Amino acid sequence: METDKMTQKTNKNTDHCQLQALAYPLLRLAEQKPNDSGVGGHAEAAVDITRKVSESMKIQDNEPDFKASWLPTEIYQMIVNHIALDYNESNHDESKIRAKTLSSLARTCRSLQCLSEPYLYSFPQSSRLKGFGGQKHFRLAMAVESRRANLIQVLDFALDSERYSRRLVIDIARRxxxxxxxxxxxxQNARLGVEITQNYVDDLADLFSVCPKVRKLGLFIPFPEGSPIPLQKRLIAEFSKNLTHVKLDGGGAWFQRVMLPHLSRNMISLSMLAAGDGNLSDFLLKLSQRCSAMQRLExxxxxxxxxxxxxxCKxxxxxxxxxxxxxxxxxxxxVSQFFYHMQALQDFHLGPDFPFYVKDITAMSKQSCLRTFISESDEIRPGNAIAKKASTALNHALARFLSAHMLTLKTIWLDGEFLLDKNVFEN
Structure with a gap:
C-alpha cells in the first residue's frame, strides 16, 4: 500500500515537472515572438495549468525534483559553471552566445533548468526586456517559478512612450x-525625438520607489531642456540618496536639477558619456559638495x-x-593644475580630444601611485606631432614619469607616433 502511494506521488511529481518543462520552451518562444498572439496565448495557458497543478498538489519549492539525469548533479553543475564563467562581465556578443547556450540547456530537463536559471535570471539579457511584448512574457516567466524573481539582480529596460508599458516595467521591478x-x-527609434511628459517622469519616480535596494543606476534617456520634474519629489530623494554608481548618456541638466541635490557620500562613481541638452554650470561643484568620497569619474x-x-579634481x-x-x-x-592633488589616483585616461602637454607629464611625475596611464591624443604639445622626433623636453619628462611610477605602473599607452631617444631611457 505504501509502495502504491509512493508510486502515485512520484507520478504526480513527474507530471508536474513535465508540465513545467513544456511551459518553459513556450515562454521562451513567446519572448522570441512578442507580436505573435497565438504563441503568447499558449504560453499563458501553460503557465495557468502549471500553477493550478502546483496548488492542487501543494508542491513546495524545497521538495526534491524529479530526477531524470543519470550523472551526478555535480557534473551538470560543473558544465553550467564552465559555460557561465564571467557571464555578466563578458562582452555583448559573447554574453549573448552564453545566454543562448544556457537557455538551450534549461529546456532539456528539469535539473539543467534549475542549474541554469540562476545565471539567466540574475542578469537577464536586455533583449528579453525589449518592448512591451518581451516585458510581458518576462513577467509571465517569473510567474511560473516564484524563485526566479528572487534571483534577479539587474534589469535593463527600454522605457516606452506608452504608459501601459511603463506600468508593466514598474510591476516587474516591484516583484x-x-x-x-x-x-x-x-x-531605439524614439531616442532622437523623445517627448518627456509629466506622466513619464511621474512613472519614473514610481519605478524608483519600488526599487529600494538599487544602488547602481544607468540613465540613458536624452531628457530635452525644460523636461518636467516629478510631482513626487520625495520618491526621487529617497532613491537618489542611496545610489553609489550612476551612468548618464544625455539628460545631464535634468539629472542636475532633479537627482543631484539628493546624492550623498554613498555616491562613489559617475560616468557621463554625453551631457545632452541644457546648462551644466556648477555640476561638478555640486557633485563634489554632495559626494565627498568620489572614487571614479568618467x-x-x-x-x-x-x-x-x-x-x-582638487x-x-x-x-x-x-x-x-x-x-x-x-x-x-x-592636468598640471590639478594632478598634484591626486593622491589616490591609480587609473588615468585622457581621450583624443583632451589637451595634453609636456608640462602635464612633468606634473604627473610628482606623484607615484599610477597603475595605468592612457593618452589617446596624437599630439603632445608643444610641437610633438605625428612622426616627428620627440623633443628633449618630452624625452626627459617621460623618463622622469616612468621613474616616479615604476613601482606601481603596469600599463602606459601614448597614441602619438613619437620618435623617442632610447639613450635617455637607458640612462
Missing part, C-alpha cells in the same frame, strides 16, 4: 526584491569649463582612484 542595478533607456567635458574641472583628489576625461574645449595645460 524583484534583490534588484541592485537598474538601467533605463529610450526605445567625463565627457563638452559642457564643462576648465575651472570647474580643476576645482572638482576637492576629490584624496579619494579619486579612476579618472577618464575627454572632449574639453580648451587651449592650455589642465
Amino acid at each position: 524583484c526584491p534583490n534588484l541592485h542595478t537598474l538601467k533605463l533607456r529610450c526605445v 567625463l565627457n567635458c563638452d559642457k564643462t569649463t576648465s575651472v570647474d574641472l580643476i576645482r572638482f 576637492a576629490s583628489g584624496p579619494s579619486l582612484k579612476f579618472l577618464s576625461l575627454d572632449n574639453l574645449d580648451y587651449n592650455g595645460s589642465i
Whole structure:
C-alpha cells in the first residue's frame, strides 16, 4: 500500500515537472515572438495549468525534483559553471552566445533548468526586456517559478512612450526584491525625438520607489531642456540618496536639477558619456559638495569649463582612484593644475580630444601611485606631432614619469607616433 502511494506521488511529481518543462520552451518562444498572439496565448495557458497543478498538489519549492539525469548533479553543475564563467562581465556578443547556450540547456530537463536559471535570471539579457511584448512574457516567466524573481539582480529596460508599458516595467521591478542595478533607456527609434511628459517622469519616480535596494543606476534617456520634474519629489530623494554608481548618456541638466541635490557620500562613481541638452554650470561643484568620497569619474567635458574641472579634481583628489576625461574645449595645460592633488589616483585616461602637454607629464611625475596611464591624443604639445622626433623636453619628462611610477605602473599607452631617444631611457 505504501509502495502504491509512493508510486502515485512520484507520478504526480513527474507530471508536474513535465508540465513545467513544456511551459518553459513556450515562454521562451513567446519572448522570441512578442507580436505573435497565438504563441503568447499558449504560453499563458501553460503557465495557468502549471500553477493550478502546483496548488492542487501543494508542491513546495524545497521538495526534491524529479530526477531524470543519470550523472551526478555535480557534473551538470560543473558544465553550467564552465559555460557561465564571467557571464555578466563578458562582452555583448559573447554574453549573448552564453545566454543562448544556457537557455538551450534549461529546456532539456528539469535539473539543467534549475542549474541554469540562476545565471539567466540574475542578469537577464536586455533583449528579453525589449518592448512591451518581451516585458510581458518576462513577467509571465517569473510567474511560473516564484524563485526566479528572487534571483534577479539587474534589469535593463527600454522605457516606452506608452504608459501601459511603463506600468508593466514598474510591476516587474516591484516583484524583484534583490534588484541592485537598474538601467533605463529610450526605445531605439524614439531616442532622437523623445517627448518627456509629466506622466513619464511621474512613472519614473514610481519605478524608483519600488526599487529600494538599487544602488547602481544607468540613465540613458536624452531628457530635452525644460523636461518636467516629478510631482513626487520625495520618491526621487529617497532613491537618489542611496545610489553609489550612476551612468548618464544625455539628460545631464535634468539629472542636475532633479537627482543631484539628493546624492550623498554613498555616491562613489559617475560616468557621463554625453551631457545632452541644457546648462551644466556648477555640476561638478555640486557633485563634489554632495559626494565627498568620489572614487571614479568618467567625463565627457563638452559642457564643462576648465575651472570647474580643476576645482572638482582638487576637492576629490584624496579619494579619486579612476579618472577618464575627454572632449574639453580648451587651449592650455589642465592636468598640471590639478594632478598634484591626486593622491589616490591609480587609473588615468585622457581621450583624443583632451589637451595634453609636456608640462602635464612633468606634473604627473610628482606623484607615484599610477597603475595605468592612457593618452589617446596624437599630439603632445608643444610641437610633438605625428612622426616627428620627440623633443628633449618630452624625452626627459617621460623618463622622469616612468621613474616616479615604476613601482606601481603596469600599463602606459601614448597614441602619438613619437620618435623617442632610447639613450635617455637607458640612462
